[in-house]
Amino acid sequence: MTSETHYLIRAEGVGEINVFVEGLLDGKRTNVVTVHDLGCSHKTMKSFVDSEHMASLRQRCTFIHIDVPGQEDEAPDLPANFKFPTMKALGRAIKVILEELKVKSVVGLGEGAGANILARFALEYPEFCLGICLIHCTSTTAGFMEVMKDKVLTWKLDHIGMDPSVENYLVLHRFGASHLEVAKNASELDDVVKDFCSKLYSKRNPKNLKLFVEAFKARTELTARELNLMKTNVLLVTGKEASFNHTVHTMYSKLDNKNKATLLEISAVANPLSEAQEKLAEGLQYFVQGLGLISSIPMRKISGQEYQRARRQSMEEMDRPRKNSTSLLVSTPRP
Numbered sequence: 001m002t003s004e005t006h007y008l009i010r011a012e013g014v015g016e017i018n019v020f021v022e023g024l025l026d027g028k029r030t031n032v033v034t035v036h037d038l039g040c041s042h043k044t045m046k047s048f049v050d051s052e053h054m055a056s057l058r059q060r061c062t063f064i065h066i067d068v069p070g071q072e073d074e075a076p077d078l079p080a081n082f083k084f085p086t087m088k089a090l091g092r093a094i095k096v097i098l099e100e101l102k103v104k105s106v107v108g109l110g111e112g113a114g115a116n117i118l119a120r121f122a123l124e125y126p127e128f129c130l131g132i133c134l135i136h137c138t139s140t141t142a143g144f145m146e147v148m149k150d151k152v153l154t155w156k157l158d159h160i161g162m163d164p165s166v167e168n169y170l171v172l173h174r175f176g177a178s179h180l181e182v183a184k185n186a187s188e189l190d191d192v193v194k195d196f197c198s199k200l201y202s203k204r205n206p207k208n209l210k211l212f213v214e215a216f217k218a219r220t221e222l223t224a225r226e227l228n229l230m231k232t233n234v235l236l237v238t239g240k241e242a243s244f245n246h247t248v249h250t251m252y253s254k255l256d257n258k259n260k261a262t263l264l265e266i267s268a269v270a271n272p273l274s275e276a277q278e279k280l281a282e283g284l285q286y287f288v289q290g291l292g293l294i295s296s297i298p299m300r301k302i303s304g305q306e307y308q309r310a311r312r313q314s315m316e317e318m319d320r321p322r323k324n325s326t327s328l329l330v331s332t333p334r335p
Contacts, residue, residue, distance in 0.1 A: 002050055002058070004065070009100045011093035014085045018042070018072050019097055022049065023062030030293045031103050032057075033064040033094060037112030037136075038213055039170040039204060042067045045109065048273050053281035060294045064106065066097065068114070070208030077207050084211040087113070087219045091120030098128055107288055108132035111273055112244070113216040120222070126231040131291045133235040133284055135273055138247040139222035139254060224254040235262045235287040237280065239269040262287065 004020040011017060020042055023029060034045035042065035048054065049063050068090065070078045078084070085093070094117070098106060107130050110118035115137035122129040234255065238248035248263070255261040264283045269275040288294055 004046070007101070009097050011096040013089050014093040014096075015069055015082065017069060017093060017097065018067040019101075020046070020065040020067075021062065021101070022046065022065065023058070025062055025101055025103065030061045030288065031064060031106045032061050032288075033066065033098070033106045033108055033118070035066050035090075035094075035108075035110040035114030035117050036068065036071070037114050038216060039209060040111075041072050041203065043073065044273070045111070045114075048277055048280070051277045051281070053278045056297050057281070057285060057288070057294070060297055061288075064097070064101065064103070066094070068117075068212055070205060071212055073203040075205045075208055077205060078211065082211075084215050086215060087116050088120050088124075090117045090215075091124060094118070094121040095125045095128060104128070105130050107291065107293070108134075109284070110137070111135040112137075113212065116216070116219060116222075122232045122234075123222070123226055123230055129232045130293070131233040131235070131287060133237060133287055135237045135280075136239075136242055136244040136248060137236060137251060138244055139227065139251040140247060141219060141221045222251070222254075224256075227251070227254050228256050230255075230260075233260045233262075233287070233291060235264060235283065237264045237266070237272055237283065239272050239275065240265055240267040241270040243270070 002022055004022045007019040007021065009017050009019055025031070034042065034049070036042055036044050045065055046063075049058065049065075069085070070082075098104075105128055108118040108122060110116075110132070112135070115132075115134035116139075118132050119134060119137055119139070122132045236248050236252050238245045242248075245265075248265075252261060252263045266272050266276045266279050272280045285294075285297070289297070
């Protein structure tokens with residue numbers, strides 16, 4: 001694991017935020033701000049950034065990892081009178097963090113609830129945001145079934161703390177039911193799920209997590225009108241087997257200007273951040289280089305004939321009238 005510098009930054013309406021900077025803030029490097037999902041801390045994003053597949057990007061980029069309030073490892077209880085910020089307020093707080101660090105522009109990388117936060121940041125402060133890579137971002141409000149499941153989850157977090165049903169909900173949120181059933185005997189995925197569950201019990205504060213879940217559940221919709229006013233480029237990422245796969249497609253369908261939107265769907269996985277790090281790193285590097293950044297880094301060698309075939313088909317579609325989106329389907333062998 002590479003070293004990081006810790007900052008504690010206060011934002012109005014949000015409170016103190018733990019921020020961890022990995023790399024130099026020297027004005028010469030591309031800055032990438034990350035925000036994590038429910039049941040995680042910034043270390044989930046750091047683990048991906050520190051993987052071997054991200055080595056070339058680490059050489060040229062500085063990563064600014066943000067912990068949502070109260071979600072850091074072994075966090076104490078948030079104050080009893082603490083009003084947990086909305087997704088929109090958390091998005092606005094990113095601007096405060098960047099100003100405090102004297103960072104003028106960033107690329108965003110977020111997962112789940114963190115992706116939703118980054119989308120709101122990009123909408124409100126396009127002058128700070130060069131592009132955003134959003135993993136399993138949902139633009140809709142919570143549906144009826146999601147609300148009912150979350151009501152049960154938050155009650156148990158409040159009254160019981162972590163228990164098997166809470167664990168199951170958060171595992172399904174991140175990994176997807178059908179994929180777990182198919183791959184339940186795969187040792188690699190089994191290790192990832194076990195590691196995630198162990199951190200829920202040993203690292204995450206259940207009372208604080210409850211507040212984050214409730215804030216995510218109460219999110220407002222990112223309407224088609226709002227999304228089409230977005231000036232930044234967007235890379236939407238989803239696993240084919242993910243529970244939020246359909247919501248990513250819904251968000252992509254709302255974006256009229258497909259010249260600014262790319263959909264990267266990775267087959268046979270539910271969680272690209274842990275199950276398909278090489279493919280995600282490839283997609284992220286292409287996206288960042290497409291923004292005109294880190295052009296001196298050699299393009300990653302694309303593995304797999306199906307990936308190359310999908311990219312060729314995508315480029316062919318760009319030449320056709322009214323078919324100018326870049327939508328990639330990446331196939332990853334099952335474990």
